[in-house]
Amino acid sequence: MRSLLVLLLLACTVLAGLTGGAAAQPAPLADKITIGIYAPTVEFGAAQAKLAYVQGLAKAIEQNTGLKTEAQSYANLAALKKDAVDFAIIDGVCYATNLGWKLLATATIGGGTTRPWALYSSAGETIAALKGKKLAFIATGCNDAGFVDNAMLESEVDPAFFGARSGKPDLTAAIAEVASYKAAQAVFAPAGAAKGLTKVFDTGAVPNPAFVDLSGKLPGSIVERVAAAVVGYGGSGAIAGWTKPSREIYTALAGRLGKVNKAGILANAEPVRFDAKDALIEPATLKETAVVDVRHHFVRPSGGRME
Secondary structure (H helix, E strand, O other), X not given: OHHHHHHHHHHHHHHHHHHHHHHHOOOOOOOEEEEEEEOOOOOOOOHHHHHHHHHHHHHHHHHHHOOEEEEEEOOOHHHHHHOOOOEEEEOHHHHHOOOOOEEEEEEEEOOEOXXXXXXXXXXXXXXXXXXXXXXXXXOOOOOHHHHHXXXXXXXXXXXXXXXXXXXXXXXXXXXXXXXXXXXXXXXXXXXXXXXXXXXXXXXXXXEOOEEEEOOOOOOHHHHHHHHHHHHOOOOOOOOOEEEOOOHHHHHHHHHHOOOOOOOOOOOOOOOOOOOHHHHHOOOOOOOOOOOOOHHHHOOOOOOOOOO
């Protein structure tokens, strides 16, 4: 009987050890990584070129992590969110309105992390010439009104200034609306992108796309390898390369998306002082003979006192 109890106790101890060992095992790593791209303000030109770029980046990530990586291009941000991809290339304007996502890298285009933008026109060289005209813009779905009215126009132009607005799916389509189809007369675009159109004025810098961690569920070691693969990626295309994250440029744009109410600065006028004798000087313009000379109103008696 005693030996039976010892055997049962030993069996329980072994079972507890096995159970504890199983609980201590780390959760299995993901067997696949998914990345997406939504960057309508970057001039890839054709949808195939955009997909080819993100697929090339996915291959670099797969080589660096050892995990199968799939890539997909999206026509809007809602579809990308719905697919719940792990990582994504997100347009700069959209990241500025979704700063909660973890930023891993910033795209470089033309040697910088931001690009100067401007208002381009086919109807004249001044903003006044565009009153009542149609404005084409890139409909990112990321606070488009705030981007146009506040970030681009600095809250200084009434929203009703343009007669109509035409939202287009990407930069190429927005420029073509003005330059080729003549369906609109003005468009906001990165400097140098609107060939054949007249620059009306500069509107400020806009950050390039961001590479972000959307899911936040993968182990930190995997996220670090993904970030390293992106920063080291040298694939050709509309995005020249990537650099370490620069969150400040996106927060700066986020601050420009809100309406700014401007008012003139009031200051006290500087007092003007003059000598009392100046009141006795006859103005040079008083030449009428019927006007009594100013000096004749004052009489100085022989005693030297004026009563």
